[in-house]
């Protein structure tokens with residue numbers, strides 16, 4: 001026992017303190033930084049990285065670095081600024097997260113040192129995803145990290161932000177902290193990272209980014225990463241990077257998209273798109289896919305239609321105006337699903353790393369080739385395969401394909417087999433007839449799509465006038481195309497709109513989409529092209545509508561019927577679908593659906609009108625009757641009140657008379673005033689009334705001219721005695 005104790009003491013006294021070990025490790029690591037040779041790196045262990053980081057990487061299953069990681073990690077460890085570009089899904093996140101952990105480790109950072117690293121992401125989902133990766137690989141370190149994104153409690157963040165070493169955030173929220181958190185300090189900041197830098201700037205955050213950067217210390221390292229480079233990113237690099245190292249690992253590649261990605265496009269008209277996507281989904285039930293749609297309102301509508309028709313696989317939707325909690329929960333759900341279809345706006349286009357996506361479908365033509373590249377980049381990530389399908393209208397085909405070729409995107413045209421497409425229009429129309437809310441959504445989707453075409457700067461690709469609006473409206477289940485003022489107004493003036501104005505408006509709207517806070521959810525505050533909030537301003541900005549707006553003419557039922565006839569709607573034909581989605585057409589005699597039979601609809605409307613009128617008349621009659629009854633009742637009550645008042649007055653008069661009479665009759669008895677009062681007081685309040693009744697009965701009896709019998713007189717005598 002004693003011996004054991006001795007050994008124990010001896011061991012303790014010779015143990016090297018932990019801090020000394022760390023110091024030694026840091027010293028050894030930093031000495032190797034200048035010797036890093038990307039070409040000789042096989043595994044992460046070949047980098048001079050701390051034990052804690054290596055353990056974190058191994059635990060998360062990362063063994064071999066990707067090209068961008070091999071190239072960028074060493075340069076970042078050496079302390080250089082970086083402008084990094086690499087294909088989608090090539091592992092840029094780890095390329096900046098590993099140097100982050102090492103930087104704080106080297107500096108022996110603790111919670112008390114406050115903010116050391118800022119990572120800015122363009123969307124909340126991407127920030128959340130980066131935060132999750134950071135938690136995984138940094139699990140053996142002791143740093144604190146926080147996610148600072150909109151849609152959460154600012155006060156709660158304010159309490160924690162100064163004790164957070166690594167902040168992953170969106171630009172808007174960060175700026176809000178600069179403005180509203182009085183003690184928020186960045187003076188110790190070591191590294192600034194801007195992920196998806198071009199998107200962050202293009203989304204209208206350029207000004208915000210400039211403000212943020214101006215609040216940061218000059219002595220810092222800055223890393224900008226993106227799959228695509230734009231003019232704005234180069235401009236930002238000029239002002240915010242110090243002698244940056246430009247790392248572009250795939251610059252010499254033959255393509256700008258992953259090689260294991262198969263890309264194709266088809267051409268169809270706008271009015272066929274819904275049928276096409278429906279047919280596609282029905283034919284790929286054992287797939288996981290993302291369908292990119294231009295605006296939130298379109299996403300909402302198409303998602304609701306597809307949900308109602310029950311395609312046979314889980315359907316989800318993700319767009320900017322959703323509540324934050326819902327956005328996160330949809331992101332998680334879609335990550336977990338094996339087979340599912342996610343309808344999304346471009347908030348899901350950048351950086352998001354949904355596992356095992358088989359298909360990316362672009363329901364609407366992307367604004368530019370870069371957006372195309374990021375959208376398709378949601379599949380074929382990190383050595384996996386994937387497929388992408390782009391849907392173009394004949395108007396968009398030439399211009400868009402040219403842009404993609406210029407960007408080295410290998411894409412092939414495929415023809416649509418018409419047998420493969422189920423015409424969904426009748427079903428959508430039936431749904432819209434059944435659900436008023438869906439019909440309203442259809443109108444909004446219609447308007448927002450047309451507006452998005454106007455807002456797209458590139459006239460070589462997008463032309464709103466080329467759209468057959470009637471056919472498009474019909475495909476959305478609408479009997480008539482909603483009136484869109486900007487279509488007419490824009491026709492003449494479109495040429496004069498300068499592209500900058502448009503893109504700034506577009507950016508502004510994008511920003512609004514990302515910044516929009518919770519609980520909107522489905523409250524129709526659509527970001528992109530909100531008629532309620534922004535349309536008026538947009539129209540004025542774009543078209544300078546100084547002249548008064550054309551007054552909307554009221555559409556009568558007759559006019560509506562005439563319009564429908566002109567559209568050659570299938571009259572007296574109904575299409576039903578079997579479980580497989582095959583169309584079964586019913587002829588006139590067989591069945592006449594009220595939706596398509598104008599005559600029958602007219603008769604039905606007339607009948608409804610008639611019933612309504614009758615019901616209304618009955619209601620009016622009932623009201624009148626009630627009023628008359630009330631008046632009668634009021635009159636009766638007034639009469640009764642008057643009668644009672646009169647009776648009371650009479651009683652009082654008679655009582656007065658009686659007292660006077662008594663006084664006159666007995667003056668000689670010497671009754672003084674006191675006696676008179678006593679007598680008056682002694683009369684109970686009932687007695688005068690009784691007397692009065694008796695008197696009245698007597699009066700009536702005497703005044704009555706009818707002959708009185710003895711019996712009558714007896715009756716009266718008995719009555720009087722009973723009183």
Ligand SMILES: Nc1ncnc2c1ncn2[C@@H]1O[C@H](COP(=O)(O)OP(=O)(O)OP(=O)(O)O)[C@@H](O)[C@H]1O
Nearest residue numbers: 062064065066088089090091092093227351353382
């Ligand atoms: N060294 C690695 N070993 C194994 N898997 C990796 C490695 N690096 C990254 N990955 C995986 O590759 C996928 C893509 O990584 P990441 O999201 O960082 O790509 P990215 O380049 O940022 O893509 P995007 O441009 O779309 O944002 C992720 O699932 C990630 O876990």
